[in-house]
Amino acid sequence: MNIVVLVKQVPDTESPRKLKSDDNTLDRAAADGVINELDEYAIEEALLIKEAHGGEVTVLTMGPDKAAESIRKALAMGADKAVHLKDDALAGSDSLQTSYAIQQALGTTGFDLVVLGAESTDARTGVLAAMLAERLGVPQLSLANKVEIDGTSIKVQRQTDYGHDKVEATLPAVVSVVEKINEPRYPSFKGIMAAKKKPVETLDIAAAGIDAAQVGLANAATEVVDFAEAPPRAQGQIVTDEGDGGAKVAEFLASKKFV
Amino acid sequence: MAEILVLVDHVDGEVKKVTLELLTLANRLGEASAVWVGAGYDGAKDKLAEYGAQKVYVGDEELASYVVAPKAALLAELVGSKSPAAVLVAATGEGKEIAGRLAVKTGSGVLTDVVDVADGFVAEHSIFGGGIISHAKVKAGTPIIAVRPNSIAPEAAPATPAEEQVAVTLSDADKGAKIVEKVVEEKGERPDLTEASIVVSGGRGVGSGDNFKIIEELADSLGAAVGASRAATDAGWYPHSFQVGQTGKTVSPQLYIAVGISGAIQHRAGMQTSKTIVAINKDAEAPIFELVDFGVVGDLFQIAPQLTEEIGKRK
Numbered sequence: 001m002n003i004v005v006l007v008k009q010v011p012d013t014e015s016p017r018k019l020k021s022d023d024n025t026l027d028r029a030a031a032d033g034v035i036n037e038l039d040e041y042a043i044e045e046a047l048l049i050k051e052a053h054g055g056e057v058t059v060l061t062m063g064p065d066k067a068a069e070s071i072r073k074a075l076a077m078g079a080d081k082a083v084h085l086k087d088d089a090l091a092g093s094d095s096l097q098t099s100y101a102i103q104q105a106l107g108t109t110g111f112d113l114v115v116l117g118a119e120s121t122d123a124r125t126g127v128l129a130a131m132l133a134e135r136l137g138v139p140q141l142s143l144a145n146k147v148e149i150d151g152t153s154i155k156v157q158r159q160t161d162y163g164h165d166k167v168e169a170t171l172p173a174v175v176s177v178v179e180k181i182n183e184p185r186y187p188s189f190k191g192i193m194a195a196k197k198k199p200v201e202t203l204d205i206a207a208a209g210i211d212a213a214q215v216g217l218a219n220a221a222t223e224v225v226d227f228a229e230a231p232p233r234a235q236g237q238i239v240t241d242e243g244d245g246g247a248k249v250a251e252f253l254a255s256k257k258f259v
Numbered sequence: 260m261a262e263i264l265v266l267v268d269h270v271d272g273e274v275k276k277v278t279l280e281l282l283t284l285a286n287r288l289g290e291a292s293a294v295w296v297g298a299g300y301d302g303a304k305d306k307l308a309e310y311g312a313q314k315v316y317v318g319d320e321e322l323a324s325y326v327v328a329p330k331a332a333l334l335a336e337l338v339g340s341k342s343p344a345a346v347l348v349a350a351t352g353e354g355k356e357i358a359g360r361l362a363v364k365t366g367s368g369v370l371t372d373v374v375d376v377a378d379g380f381v382a383e384h385s386i387f388g389g390g391i392i393s394h395a396k397v398k399a400g401t402p403i404i405a406v407r408p409n410s411i412a413p414e415a416a417p418a419t420p421a422e423e424q425v426a427v428t429l430s431d432a433d434k435g436a437k438i439v440e441k442v443v444e445e446k447g448e449r450p451d452l453t454e455a456s457i458v459v460s461g462g463r464g465v466g467s468g469d470n471f472k473i474i475e476e477l478a479d480s481l482g483a484a485v486g487a488s489r490a491a492t493d494a495g496w497y498p499h500s501f502q503v504g505q506t507g508k509t510v511s512p513q514l515y516i517a518v519g520i521s522g523a524i525q526h527r528a529g530m531q532t533s534k535t536i537v538a539i540n541k542d543a544e545a546p547i548f549e550l551v552d553f554g555v556v557g558d559l560f561q562i563a564p565q566l567t568e569e570i571g572k573r574k
Contacts, residue, residue: 013505013524017387024393037506095369096362118352121505121528124386125371126352127359130327134360139435140326143352158326159500161351161451162270163444167326169436179506180499221368221400225381227393236536238548241557246565249537250573252553256535258457258481258514259573 001055001171004109005046005079006102006116006128009033009063009070013121023217024224025092026122028064035070038117040077040184041177045147046115047078048182053149056080058109062090062101068200075195076187082198083109087205092217095123099131101215105208106136111172113154118143118176129176139169142176261289261344262314264337266330266357267307268349270443272299276454277349279310279413281406284376286311286416289344293420294337296330297323304420311416316425326436327353329429331360336427338365338401345380350405351453358405367400372509374410374532388505388524389531407532408453409511444500448479452501455484457514458533460503461496462488462526464519464540464559468496473563474518480570486510486530488520504529519559522547539563 011017011031018027035043046057059074059082061067071082085105093101106114114136119126133140139154141147145164146157149171158165159178187195205212213219239248253259263285268275278293285291293312295303298320307315316337322329334346334357346361348354350372362369373382380402384393397403452458459481461474471485478485487497489504503510505528515533520526522538522545530536531550538547543556555562 013388013528017390019391019393095359096367099359099363119506122387125359125369126355127362127369127371130331130356130359131363133435134328134331134363137430137432137435139432140328140356140360141436142326142356158438160353160441161453163442165326165438166440166442167436168439173435179502220398221362221366222370222395222397225394225396227386227391230385230390230392233536233550233552236548236550236552236554238543238551238554238556240543241555241562243561244565245539245555245557245562246567247569249539249553249555249562249566250569252537253481253514253570254573256514256552258535259570 001049001053001112002110003046003050003055003057003113003115004060004106004111005042005057005074006114007039007043007059007061007070007074008036008120009061009067010036010120010122017122019227023092024227025217028066033066033069035073036117036120038119038177038179041179041181042115042117043074043077043079044182044184045177049113049147049149058083060102060105060109061085062098062105071200072195073187075198076191077185078191080198082200083203084200085203085208089205089212089216092220093215094220094222095125095127095131096221097215097219099128099135101208101210102132103135104210105203108203108208113171114174116176118178129174133174136174139173141167141169141173143178144175145178145181147175262292262341263289264292264294264334264343264346266294266334266348266354268351268354269297269299269303272302274303274306275349276413277408280408280411281347281349282307282310282312283414284406284411285347288376288380292316292343294318294334296333308418308420309415310413311418312420313418315420315422317422318425318427324438325434326438327356328360328433328435330357331364332429332433333425333427334361335364337425343401345402345404348405350407355405358403362403365400367403368397369403370395370397371405373404373406376404376406380404385532388528407509407511450482450484452484452486452508453510456512457481457483458486458510458512459483459516459518460486460488460520461491461518462520463490465491465496471497473560477516477563477567480567488526517547518563520547521545522550
């Protein structure tokens, strides 16, 4: 099975995250880059599927040079090879454009299954799986917390606000995963060494068949108009419990008419 | 006035509060038209009228039998035939996915997890765990905006909506992912986490699954939903579906009470836009105290039960 796992490098949520004042885009230099957390679950799920059903796992990343660090980690976890879609023309692309660019890149890799994290910790749009399924015309098996494959039939459990839906489809398909679908493995020393020899293909937009007029900040369908640091919350009242802490909270809640 | 489409979020006819919020917002920006997909419409129509739906478009029940795509197809049909000024959906997991597919179908820009929308469809976001407020707008097509639940105060504005049945032909691709069973988990009497006006959450300090009954009792005394930090769900003390934070649910209630939660960025990203924040924690240096309107440094096992009792006395 040809499994492509989409990996996004995002700023570490533990380091200060900023937008750039010149074009209102993410300041990728300001923070350490890490693999988007839910993408680690996607990588793990792709590896588990490969281990159970055979095939090959390809990592596909769109991002600047720095994103190569995340590719190496995914390869160290056990992915077989990688494609790095990298072009200055892609900078500032919004979700609609990103889904187009990835659709084009998937044209070069082919796929039976595309696996990705349901949401990134930076933009948090949660739309990419749906957009890709729409563009590719394949089943959208998103927000999955369980995946079962038998031949070309695939069943997932889709997390919903009220519980879950049991969903069935036929491959090829796009699967997005939520936390707790599995326990992502740590790269072993052997894995880290092996990763250095695994092939990483770099694609620019021409090689991926991406039309430059459909990507990049200037052509985006959305624009960030302005931004500012949120006003700090006024310093609240903090008391040390002297046996009446609960009563004090109750008084506070009553003063705010919550009780 | 320009027509604004609002996709109704409901579970088998029980309309979610966020829909009423969207109707209120839509009537502020133009004229709200509700779009209904799925079972239970007859029981829900009065609610939509009460909150100001000027029109209701009703799609075939079959559209709810497949994952997301048919709902986007119906909205795309309406975007084409009615030329609305914007489309509003709830910024839930599914709502955002519908917005994404609709954006591709109509070549429109999509803005997700919006906390307010001003004239000209300028959308406000609270990003990076609430640290930055940004504004964005759509430059191409019809603005498609997914609004975070609890961001807008719903206002009753009784209307007499005209109903229109809308047919849409589904492609094979739209029917690719079939929902064979819908499993509704028992949530008891407590409100939905993302919709609740009050949320009481427990974290690492709670110490065990059994101890979560202290959190539940406090929540019940306030009619609140129960949440949990990642430390608590990772430890298996409370189900993962109740996790508040970066990789869990984002909540924005009137009152958020954090019990035994230190307030790491992972958690703050999910609750920082709450209107009033109260924390109980034994560590005076815990970052959660930077956010609070009222905080108590002390033992949660003393303070939380006392608070529950005091609230009971005041009823």
